[in-house]
Amino acid sequence: GENVEQHPSTLSVQEGDSAVIKCTYSDSASNYFPWYKQELGKRPQLIIDIRSNVGEKKDQRIAVTLNKTAKHFSLHITETQPEDSAVYFCAASRRFGNEKLTFGTGTRLTIIP
Amino acid sequence: DVKVTQSSRYLVKRTGEKVFLECVQDMDHENMFWYRQDPGLGLRLIYFSYDVKMKEKGDIPEGYSVSREKKERFSLILESASTNQTSMYLCASLAAAGNTIYFGEGSWLTVV
Numbered sequence: 001g002e003n004v005e006q007h008p009s010t011l012s013v014q015e016g017d018s019a020v021i022k023c024t025y026s027d028s029a030s031n032y033f034p035w036y037k038q039e040l041g042k043r044p045q046l047i048i049d050i051r052s053n054v055g056e057k058k059d060q061r062i063a064v065t066l067n068k069t070a071k072h073f074s075l076h077i078t079e080t081q082p083e084d085s086a087v088y089f090c091a092a093s094r095r096f097g098n099e100k101l102t103f104g105t106g107t108r109l110t111i112i113p
Numbered sequence: 114d115v116k117v118t119q120s121s122r123y124l125v126k127r128t129g130e131k132v133f134l135e136c137v138q139d140m141d142h143e144n145m146f147w148y149r150q151d152p153g154l155g156l157r158l159i160y161f162s163y164d165v166k167m168k169e170k171g172d173i174p175e176g177y178s179v180s181r182e183k184k185e186r187f188s189l190i191l192e193s194a195s196t197n198q199t200s201m202y203l204c205a206s207l208a209a210a211g212n213t214i215y216f217g218e219g220s221w222l223t224v225v
Binding site: 001006009032034042043044045046049089100101102103104105106 | 117146148153154155156157158161171172203212213214216217218219
């Protein structure tokens, strides 16, 4: 089955700086890679996703890059703000077919004011 | 707005008790999932269902069972709760042609 590794497990960044979280996956058939943000005590929520036919996707201060050859993808947050503090999870799945999402172990991001 | 509702937010159960965790979604989604979330381990899939009365094992099904008698409801059952099942349980749903998995608020289960 799919295995997703995520690094780092914790990350502290000065407000205004950039944060990068990296994930690798094992199943070369995976073609859908979402990122979820989970604030303290709340449910995980989708913040951005990318399909395997695209190398990069951007939404305001958030971007995701995908390297299919190396089987890794990354989340980039620029101009970080205190409200970016949360736990971030990457995930991978084969869409559409096996709908099972395999998650990484999470990164606790802390923005230092 | 999709709503995934987990009826119990916080539960304390004794070892050996049978535990039911209920999840209801209101968007007619075909797929439903149960995950457990533990520090340092991320979200791990217990069971999922892609249709009424259909179920498939996830990565950690041992000690759990599920029931999907109606499309909108997916129940997780701990036949005999054990302390290592103390965790936060997340239900989620996904449309067959959709992209986004929607999560419930989570159920915190403590087994003593």
